Amino acid sequence: MSADASPKPADAPVDHGRRALLRGRPAGPPPVRPPWTDEARLADACTRCGACLSACPEDILVAGSGGLPAVDFHAGGGECIFCHACVDACPEPVFEAERDPPWRLSVTIAQDRCLPHAGVHCEACRDACPEGAIRFAPRLGGPPTPEILPERCTGCGACVGVCPEEAVAIAPARREAPA
Ligand code: SF4
Ligand code: SF4
Ligand code: SF4
Structure with a gap:
């Protein structure tokens, strides 16, 4: 029997930028994963059972890329209320309930x-x-x-679905380079 301990492709962290590059299209933003977890923990422990969904x-x-759970703020038109239901439902060690903040x-x-940039009044977000966390500056x-x-924003996504022009986007924050 082979002693190859290298991770199976389905177990490896999903490199979205590389995958897009290999397919010959520009990389979009990486998916937003549920709070209190990340790509590496999902790749290691998620069985794609769908309990959190x-x-x-x-x-x-x-079910996002690779069958792993992802957040779509348009799917239910809702927002994350940080209720912990996804954490509590998961039977595997995917989530880190102590993580603070739960995501960046x-x-x-x-x-x-x-719309206001085109001269039309709107403050729905x-x-x-x-x-x-959204200020409207007079002009x-x-x-x-x-x-x-940003210092007030929790990433809850409540502003995404309400925008009539789909102008609001949420993505994982880029990591700051070490000093
Ligand atoms: S609303 Fe609750 S169950 Fe849904 S992603 Fe947020 S914390 Fe998880
Ligand atoms: S700016 Fe949007 S994502 Fe941030 S706290 Fe407000 S509604 Fe939530
Ligand atoms: S981002 Fe959307 S909801 Fe907010 S002011 Fe602009 S058009 Fe209106």
Whole structure:
């Protein structure tokens, strides 16, 4: 019998940028994984059983790349309420319940889609944000435009589904280079 202990392809962390490159298309942002876990822990321990997907009361968890759970804030139109149901439902050591913060996500607003940048009043994202993390700065000659306050943002995603122009995007935050 072979003593090859190298990880099977399905067990290896998913390198989304490399996979896209090999397929000849530009890499999109990596998927948002559920809170309190990450790509490496999912690759090591997730059996793709779907228990977390069924448990999420907001219906924001879907089977993503490689069958691993991913967050789609458009799927149920909901937001993460950090209820722990996904953590509690998982029978494997996928989640780290003590992790604080539960994830590091970055919210961006595409100016070329955002209505106030085109002169149309809209503050739907701010109205939806439970953390007061979207500020509208007054400006001359047009309606106020939104600005994300990262220090307040929890990555809950409440601002994503409410935007009528799909101008709000959330992705894993890029790691800062070591000093
Ligand atoms: S913490 Fe709750 S709302 Fe957030 S992904 Fe898990 S089950 Fe869904
Ligand atoms: S909800 Fe969308 S269109 Fe409206 S201000 Fe926010 S980002 Fe812009
Ligand atoms: S993701 Fe951030 S900016 Fe958007 S609603 Fe949640 S806390 Fe507010």
